[in-house]
Amino acid sequence: xxxxxxxxxxxxxxxxxxxxxxxxxxxxxxxxxxxxxxxxxxxxxxxxxxxxxxxxxxxxxxxxxxxxxxxxxxxxxxxxxxxxxxxxxxxxxxxxxxxxxxxxxxxxxxxxxxxxxxxxxxxxxxxxxxxxxxxxxxxxxxxxxxxxxxxxxxxxxxxxxxxxxxxxxxxxxxxxxxxxxxxxxxxxxxxxxxxxxxxxxxxxxxxxxxxxxxxxxxxxxxxxxxxxxxxxxxxxxxxxxxxxxxxxxxxxxxxxxxxxxxxxxxxxxxxxxxxxxxxxxxxxxxxxxxxxxxxxxxxxxxxxxxxxxxxxxxxxxxxxxxxxxxxxxxxxxxxxxxxxxxxxxxxxxxxxxxxxxxxxxxxxxxxxxxxxxxxxxxxxxxxxxxxxxxxxxxxxxxxxxxxxxxxxxxxxxxxxxxxxxxxxxxxxxxxxxxxxxxxxxxxxxxxxxxxxxxxxxxxxxxxxxxxxxxxxxxxxxxxxxxxxxxxxxxxxxxxxxxxxxxxxxxxxxxxxxxxxxxxxxxxxxxxxxxxxxxxxxxxxxxxxxxxxxxxxxxxxxxxxxxxxxxxxxxxxxxxxxxxxxxxxxxxxxxxxxxxxxxxxxxxxxxxxxxxxxxxxxxxxxxxxxxxxxxxxxxxxxxx
Amino acid sequence: xxxxxxxxxxxxxxxxxxxxxxxxxxxxxxxxxxxxxxxxxxxxxxxxxxxxxxxxxxxxxxxxxxxxxxxxxxxxxxxxxxxxxxxxxxxxxxxxxxxxxxxxxxxxxxxxxxxxxxxxxxxxxxxxxxxxxxxxxxxxxxxxxxxxxxxxxxxxxxxxxxxxxxxxxxxxxxxxxxxxxxxxxxxxxxxxx
Ligand SMILES: Cc1cc2nc3c(=O)[nH]c(=O)nc-3n(C[C@H](O)[C@H](O)[C@H](O)COP(=O)(O)O)c2cc1C
Ligand code: SF4
Ligand code: FES
Numbered sequence: 001x002x003x004x005x006x007x008x009x010x011x012x013x014x015x016x017x018x019x020x021x022x023x024x025x026x027x028x029x030x031x032x033x034x035x036x037x038x039x040x041x042x043x044x045x046x047x048x049x050x051x052x053x054x055x056x057x058x059x060x061x062x063x064x065x066x067x068x069x070x071x072x073x074x075x076x077x078x079x080x081x082x083x084x085x086x087x088x089x090x091x092x093x094x095x096x097x098x099x100x101x102x103x104x105x106x107x108x109x110x111x112x113x114x115x116x117x118x119x120x121x122x123x124x125x126x127x128x129x130x131x132x133x134x135x136x137x138x139x140x141x142x143x144x145x146x147x148x149x150x151x152x153x154x155x156x157x158x159x160x161x162x163x164x165x166x167x168x169x170x171x172x173x174x175x176x177x178x179x180x181x182x183x184x185x186x187x188x189x190x191x192x193x194x195x196x197x198x199x200x201x202x203x204x205x206x207x208x209x210x211x212x213x214x215x216x217x218x219x220x221x222x223x224x225x226x227x228x229x230x231x232x233x234x235x236x237x238x239x240x241x242x243x244x245x246x247x248x249x250x251x252x253x254x255x256x257x258x259x260x261x262x263x264x265x266x267x268x269x270x271x272x273x274x275x276x277x278x279x280x281x282x283x284x285x286x287x288x289x290x291x292x293x294x295x296x297x298x299x300x301x302x303x304x305x306x307x308x309x310x311x312x313x314x315x316x317x318x319x320x321x322x323x324x325x326x327x328x329x330x331x332x333x334x335x336x337x338x339x340x341x342x343x344x345x346x347x348x349x350x351x352x353x354x355x356x357x358x359x360x361x362x363x364x365x366x367x368x369x370x371x372x373x374x375x376x377x378x379x380x381x382x383x384x385x386x387x388x389x390x391x392x393x394x395x396x397x398x399x400x401x402x403x404x405x406x407x408x409x410x411x412x413x414x415x416x417x418x419x420x421x422x423x424x425x426x427x428x429x430x431x432x433x434x435x436x437x438x439x440x441x442x443x444x445x446x447x448x449x450x451x452x453x454x455x456x457x458x459x460x461x462x463x464x465x466x467x468x469x470x471x472x473x474x475x476x477x478x479x480x481x482x483x484x485x486x487x488x489x490x491x492x493x494x495x496x497x498x499x500x501x502x503x504x505x506x507x508x509x510x511x512x513x514x515x516x517x518x519x520x521x522x523x524x525x526x527x528x529x530x531x532x533x534x535x536x537x538x539x540x541x542x543x544x545x546x547x548x549x550x551x552x553x554x555x556x557x558x559x560x561x562x563x564x565x566x567x568x569x570x571x572x573x574x575x576x577x578x579x580x581x582x583x584x585x586x587x588x589x590x591x592x593x594x595x596x597x598x599x600x601x602x603x604x605x606x607x608x609x610x611x612x613x614x615x616x617x618x619x620x621x622x623x624x625x626x627x628x629x630x631x632x633x634x635x636x637x638x639x
Numbered sequence: 640x641x642x643x644x645x646x647x648x649x650x651x652x653x654x655x656x657x658x659x660x661x662x663x664x665x666x667x668x669x670x671x672x673x674x675x676x677x678x679x680x681x682x683x684x685x686x687x688x689x690x691x692x693x694x695x696x697x698x699x700x701x702x703x704x705x706x707x708x709x710x711x712x713x714x715x716x717x718x719x720x721x722x723x724x725x726x727x728x729x730x731x732x733x734x735x736x737x738x739x740x741x742x743x744x745x746x747x748x749x750x751x752x753x754x755x756x757x758x759x760x761x762x763x764x765x766x767x768x769x770x771x772x773x774x775x776x777x778x779x780x781x782x783x784x785x786x787x788x789x790x791x792x793x794x795x796x797x798x799x800x801x802x803x804x805x806x807x808x809x810x811x812x813x814x815x816x817x818x819x820x821x822x823x824x825x826x827x828x829x830x831x832x
Contacts, residue, residue: 301788323684323706476766476785476792478685480725483732486790487757507756514728517701517721518687 003278005286007164010155017152026061026103027081029145030090033068033230034262035223036075040091044076047095052103055096061103064153067143067231068223070385071131074114079126079144086126087112117381117403131382134400136363138371139347140224140387143231148266151273154234160279162350163238166245167287170353175246176202179349181357183369188214188305188342188447189418189522191368191435194349200329201337202247209249210338211240212314213346215256215263216298216305219418220469222449224373224385225343229256229263232347233270237293239349241280244291247339252293255310257300267295302419302473306521307332307340309475320475321521342447344373364390368434372445378415378452381406386450388433395429398452409454412553413537415462417446419469420526422533423453423462442533444526458555459538460545464492466530474523480515481524487511488531497558500546505535550621557601560620564605566591566628568615571635575605575616591633596624645713660704660715661689671704671717672726672746674733674816675767680776682706683768688729688746692716701725723750731756737763737817763819764794770811770820780804783811783820794820796827 004010028048032041045065052061069077074088080102087098087109094112101107113122114129123129126144137144146153154160166175180195201209213236217225228236240252256264271293274280282290296314303309304319311333313319324331332338348370352360361369368390374397377383381403388397394414398404405411413423416433422443424431431437435445453462471485488511491504512528519525535542544550551559564575564584569591576584576592583599586592592615594605609616641656647664654663659682664671674686684706691704695714701722704715716722730752733743738754740763747754766785771794774783782800785792796805805824812821 303788323682323703325702325707471790474789476787476789477683477768479687479729479732479766482766482790482792483735484728486760487732487735490758510724510728514725514732518690518703518725518729520684520687520703 001276003276003286005278007168007285010160010164010285014155014158014161017156021156024082026057027064028061028098028103029064029066029079029081031067031069031075031077032065033072033075033227034260035068035072036077037262039072039075041076043092044078044090044095047092048099051095051099055099055104057099057104061099064145064147065149066146067148068227068385069126069144070140070227070387071129071382072385073383077126084125084127086114086124086129088114130403131384131386131401134396135387136371136389137387138351138363139228139235139344140373140385142235143227146232148231148233149269151234151270151277154232158354159234159350160238162353163241163279164285166242166353167285167289172202172246172248175242175353178357179246179352182352182360183357183367184345184348184352184360185368185435186342187344187348187372189445191445194341194345197329197341198243198247198339200327201249201339204330204337206336208251208334208336209247210333210336211243211247211249211252212310212333212338212340213240213252213254213256214305214307214310214340214342215254215260216300216310217257217260217343217447218302218305218473219375219447219449221377221451222375222418222447224375224448226260226263227373227385228343228347229260230266233263233267234274235347235350236267236343237270237274237280239346240293241284241291242349242353243339243341243346245289247337249339250290250292252291253314253333254293254295255298255304255314256295258297264295264297271295301475303475303521303523306523308521310340311338320477321523323520344448365432365434365437367436368445372433372448374433374448374450376402376450376452378450379405379409379454379457380452390434391432393429394424394431394433397433397450398429402452405452405454407454409456411452412455412457413453413459413462415443415451415453415466415530416449417444417529418449419466419473420444420523420529421446421449422529423459423537424533425537442536443529456553456555458496458551458553459534459541460492460551461496461553461556463530463534464489464496467492467527470523470527470530474527475521478518478520478524480517480519481521481527484511484515484519485524485527488515488528492531495542495545496551496556498545498549498556500542500549502546504546505542508535544621548621552620554618554620556620560601560618561596561624562594562599562601562603562605563617563619563624564592564594564609565615565617566633568613569635570613570615572610572613574608574610578604578608580604589635591628591635593627593633643709643711645709645711645715647715648717654709656709658709660691660702660707660709660713663709664704664715664717669717672749673705674742674765675769676705677769677773677814680769680772683772685766685768686729688726690722690725692719692722726750727752733765736760736765737819740765740817742816762793763817763822765817765819766792766794767816769814769816770794773811773814778804778808778810780808783823794823796824798827798831801827802831 078087184194185191300319308322309319373387476482576586581600583595606616652667673689675683682705689704727750734754735757786795
């Protein structure tokens with residue numbers, strides 16, 4: 001392939017790609033991100049290939065393996081084009097029928113469609129499924145339609161048009177000004193205005209300047225960056241190149257975590273192809289601008305995602321935060337001006353240059369523009385990746401898109417912002433998501449994690465859980481974080497295990513202040529958040545644990561007892577047979593009793609007791625009633 | 640080097656560009672407690688005892704003086720209720736490791752720190768990194784380093800290097816604010832013999 005040497009050549013080339021494509025040709029798209037590969041997408045792909053061959057359709061049906069569609073819980077997903085019939089949770093067994101019925105005969109297979117849980121109706125098109133219908137997929141949208149391994153697919157959806165526009169029609173300052181005007185804020189954690197960061201680097205003195213993609217994505221459960229890296233790597237490269245042009249950098253890095261092999265594979269291939277086509281390397285699009293990108297695989301910890309630690313790791317040293325007070329856009333990688341932005345931040349840049357800042361700023365709130373991808377998980381019906389305009393309410397995300405809380409349970413809180421984020425209670429569900437809005441509510445945007453918690457979740461335990469994660473991930477360099485978190489974890493553990501004492505909350509607050517104010521890096525500074533936000537909204541739960549040794553959510557093992565209500569027990573023996581600890585005393589026609597000394601509180605009996613009896617209950621904060629005397633345990637005829 | 644003028648605790652202080660706030664304070668005879676600081680070593684910013692407040696009113700911020708560079712017109716406060724409270728907590732966190740370390744007990748007296756506020760920890764090491772950094776930066780031997788991270792972070796001698804270098808040097812020993820270093824070294828010797 002000869003390099004594309006000018007915008008005119010690019011547009012001709014793009015036209016040629018589109019002309020070659022027959023919109024009426026049958027095309028089966030299959031999502032092939034990491035999440036769905038794990039649930040069998042690779043096997044489905046093999047079956048598709050074999051079956052198309054077998055049914056003699058190689059000429060008329062093609063397969064396109066796309067990135068993640070976001071509704072991973074129902075993956076793998078197949079969309080059949082033209083027509084856009086969407087099938088969910090495809091197994092290899094379904095493939096022959098899909099080919100013979102849908103691809104060949106254009107007939108819809110009802111059983112593979114999505115069923116709306118509310119109306120019971122079948123939904124044919126992906127875009128009509130409530131999970132998708134209420135989203136606005138500006139950044140994530142192309143994932144549904146392009147094969148990330150094909151640069152032509154990216155070009156077919158206007159790929160590299162922004163780069164071409166910028167390099168030939170805009171000065172570097174104009175690119176910078178457009179990004180500044182868009183008020184694009186960082187999607188990786190801090191929400192710092194990208195344009196302002198770029199401007200700092202642009203104006204700073206340095207022998208060389210660098211642009212860097214933060215693809216460390218350490219938040220457990222979050223995978224939006226992986227989905228873009230795997231599904232649309234060119235969008236990140238295009239954004240990065242635009243940034244390089246704006247600040248005057250000729251070298252860029254992608255710091256990607258080692259646990260993302262498919263992301264690395266697709267990214268490396270994308271770089272190779274972009275170089276081949278002349279979108280990267282020397283004399284890009286014949287404009288004289290040079291820019292190369294190097295992929296660095298980080299084996300580091302969560303803290304390596306922190307900007308100074310990441311740069312230290314890129315330099316080949318242990319990824320620990322630096323104590324410097326100079327911003328890394330002034331003195332970063334090898335002490336040179338370096339712009340570090342998150343994957344999603346970079347992926348927004350081509351959109352802004354293509355469509356303009358005015359287009360971009362029509363989405364969002366006063367302070368937060370554009371969209372944000374959230375990773376919606378926890379006690380929620382539809383889990384997956386969700387892209388919505390900033391300003392969408394939490395309620396809409398959780399109920400309209402997420403489909404609410406399963407199992408008839410009550411919503412309790414939503415944890416946002418990753419491990420050092422916070423919990424937002426039900427009375428704030430009308431909150432519009434945005435950087436400042438979430439911060440004001442005591443949580444944060446972070447990189448977009450969203451974990452829904454229901455009434456069975458203990459909020460003290462939630463705080464303990466996240467503080468434990470952060471204690472594990474602390475680099476250990478500074479005292480407020482290393483020692484402070486260690487002690488916070490100890491106290492929180494004591495509280496959840498019934499050893500809470502008067503004064504614990506004050507002590508936790510002091511430790512929280514010490515870390516917030518005096519820790520070296522943002523990990524330590526934000527680490528007390530899980531505690532502070534749960535204390536703010538759920539203080540009564542802390543007090544119940546400490547003063548009454550009671551866990552209101554009936555979740556903390558050390559504070560609950562399983563008890564069989566003698567009035568309700570029908571002596572069916574279900575619990576007796578299943579208890580792994582032999583802790584149930586009972587027999588035919590006898591009231592069953594939990595031997596509290598033997599009980600390990602695994603909850604098996606609670607689940608085993610038939611719903612129609614519901615005799616097993618959890619008690620907390622009250623003594624277990626004395627067992628019915630042995631001679632009175634015979635169950636009389638049904639009452 | 641040009642001179643700059645800043646204000647520390649209400650006192651006008653002269654400093655040279657490139658000096659840290661801590662150095663400027665020291666030169667003016669204003670004492671700020673430190674633990675991980677050492678003249679011969681690169682600023683580490685680990686213990687966070689040397690925190691000071693910059694600015695006034697709403698826009699106050701807390702920084703560590705051993706890293707922050709002095710600037711013209713800077714207004715620095717080295718003691719306040721908040722600073723003292725944080726320092727006291729840091730000292731108490733240290734005392735959980737080394738309840739009998741002389742340096743810490745002196746600081747505890749000054750800041751009213753309670754030796755028993757936190758549950759005791761097994762290791763004496765307070766992770767100031769003085770031994771590690773002295774060995775690396777001054778002696779350039781790298782005989783002692785940190786292993787692991789977070790709460791599992793520990794100092795550890797590299798036996799091959801230590802066997803060659805340490806016995807006749809031991810310059811890091813007096814730097815240790817607790818007994819941890821000697822303990823580790825002796826342990827290493829014991830294990831390798
Ligand atoms: C402990 C810690 C972990 C972080 N991990 C990530 C990460 O995995 N990905 C990311 O983009 N930003 C992460 N950040 C935020 C980065 O430090 C930095 O703010 C961000 O990459 C800047 O890009 P943005 O402005 O586009 O968000 C982390 C921050 C901290 C303190
Ligand atoms: S705050 Fe925590 S992670 Fe950051 S430097 Fe201090 S110990 Fe390391
Ligand atoms: S002396 Fe400044 S942080 Fe330790």
